[in-house]
Amino acid sequence: MKLEELRLKTRQIEQWKPFKKLPNELQSQIKKYQKYKWQVSRGVDVENLLKNFPKEMIKKIKRELCLELLMKVKLFSSLGKRVLNELCYHAKPVLFIERSYISHEGDTIDEMVFIVQGKLWAYSRSDNAKDAYLEDGDYCGEELLEWVLQFQYRRPLHLPFSTRNIQAATKVEAFSLLASDLKRVYDWAARVLQSNYRRYHKKKRHYHYNYLHIRIGGGGSDHHNMSTTSDDHDSSFHTSISDTSAHGTPRLINVDSFPDRSPRPKTPRSTIHEEEE
Secondary structure, eight states: OHHHHHHHHHHHHHHSHHHHTSOHHHHHHHHHHHHHHHHHHTTOOHHHHHHTSOHHHHHHHHHHHHHHHHTTSHHHHTSOHHHHHHHHHHOEEEEEOTTOEEEOTTSBOOEEEEEEESOEEEEOSSSOOOOEEEOTTOEEOTHHHHHHHGGGTSOOSSOOBOSSEEEESSOEEEEEEEHHHHHHHHHHHHHHHHHHHHHHHHHHHHHHHHHHHHHHHTOHHHHHHHHHHHHHHHHHHHHHHHHHHHTTOOTTTOGGGSOSOOOOOOOOTTTOOOOOO
16 A cells, blocks of 8 residues: 555656656656655655644654754753754754755755764865765754854854765765754744843842842841842852853853742841732
């Protein structure tokens, strides 16, 4: 039954009028790709299949499949859990047939490719750089990382250019992260971080407001405890930022480095009324 489905799809492609206008070599590549895709997936369209699941289930599936691959990237490995989950969610399964090109030297790069199985050949004709093979667990398109980080300071005029040819040396199964998805996750992370930052300072102002009322009301017994707690809280907050910087990770991306809650002061009921957050 599955084999008959493959034959049916092949006939549908061959009967498509625009297909007949293509060069014979390109027609052959299309049919070869269709056959390889069927052999790998056994006729199951993984991407469309995942779309039928609830979003949270898709995130869990993508995380199990992609997290280990993404963690190979130094920048990604130091990100918070929430950002990594979003990156995994946007990763898409892709297939490359032998001798097909992922990118050409001098062309713009619009995706990062993470190899699940297979081998890519990276080479350049314009310099003396040595040829290299990328295998299971390797990735290419890392130029996009610098591109997306430039949005902290200015808007890049264009996508980065490839400095080498990337070609499939064998059949390759991989996951792809598009430049648009990287940018989308970056923008989301920046908004979350800014929101957390504003919430943190709002709670901090509320904390010092209560502290001032205790001083006026004579709550001396709690003065030392509140001062110590405040110092510890500020220290923890700034330490999380410096730790992030030490890893070389931009502060606008690591949204998990900010505390969700700040400590509440113990206030004498006779002096001030406890406010609801």
